[in-house]
Amino acid sequence: MVEKSILIPVRLDNAAFQDFALFDTFFRRGTLRRICLFSGPLIAAACVCFAFGNARNQGALLGGVLLAVGLVLPAAYLLNFFKEVKQKGNQLGLEKPKLVYTIRLDEEGVSFRPAQPGKSGTASTAPREEAVTPWPQVYGAWRTKEAVYLYAAENAAYLLPAGQASVPGEELWAFIAAHLAPQKLHVRRGKA
Numbered sequence: 235m236v237e238k239s240i241l242i243p244v245r246l247d248n249a250a251f252q253d254f255a256l257f258d259t260f261f262r263r264g265t266l267r268r269i270c271l272f273s274g275p276l277i278a279a280a281c282v283c284f285a286f287g288n289a290r291n292q293g294a295l296l297g298g299v300l301l302a303v304g305l306v307l308p309a310a311y312l313l314n315f316f317k318e319v320k321q322k323g324n325q326l327g328l329e330k331p332k333l334v335y336t337i338r339l340d341e342e343g344v345s346f347r348p349a350q351p352g353k354s355g356t357a358s359t360a361p362r363e364e365a366v367t368p369w370p371q372v373y374g375a376w377r378t379k380e381a382v383y384l385y386a387a388e389n390a391a392y393l394l395p396a397g398q399a400s401v402p403g404e405e406l407w408a409f410i411a412a413h414l415a416p417q418k419l420h421v422r423r424g425k426a
Contacts, residue, residue, distance in 0.1 A: 240409055242399045247331040248323040250395050253380045258391065261422065263378060266318045269308045282331040320384050337384075339409060344386060345366040374418040375410050379403030382406060396414075 260266040262407045286295010316345035326334075338345040346365045373385040382394040382403075411419055 239338060240399055240401055242337040242394055243333055244335050244337060244393060244395065244398060245331045245335050246328055246393060246398060248328045249277060250393060251323045251328050252319055252380065254383060257383065259315065271315060272344065273304045273308050276300050280304060298406045337394060343400050344372060344384060344392065345394060369413040372418065374420060375414060376422060377407055378422045382410065384410065
């Protein structure tokens with residue numbers, strides 16, 4: 235039976251943060267497709283130059299330049315992306331799992347309360363103002379094997395890692411699905 239309210243004290247670590255960054259950047263925003271659309275034609279043109287070029291028209295040189303651009307620029311982008319994600323995770327102190335916020339899902343909407351640093355260095359959810367997003371204003375929900383990503387706005391997501399809610403994953407998804415329009419629900423292939 236689906237609960238009237240679901241509480242999720244969200245604990246994040248570097249792995250969960252990196253999974254989200256990969257999902258959001260490469261799949262939800264379509265960056266992976268854009269990288270392929272950039273590299274693919276350059277690599278194909280390089281192959282044509284290698285196949286039909288000769289020493290006189292310098293096809294191999296042109297093919298080498300096209301191949302280098304088609305491979306080096308995307309590789310540099312990917313290396314920089316992974317470096318920045320790792321640095322951001324370290325800045326947030328996610329080397330070890332820590333409580334970062336609490337999400338409450340109820341009939342009215344999604345309530346977000348950030349964790350406060352406790353006296354012993356741990357986070358607590360001591361009284362602090364909650365931000366509430368009504369269900370009709372929620373941008374969408376994406377379900378993966380590792381988590382549910384609930385977007386309050388196009389560029390503001392709540393990470394709900396698997397196994398952290400007060401209910402099983404299927405009930406959590408059913409609750410979200412009962413409150414969002416079908417076009418706002420997305421299931422990524424390969425989910426558990």
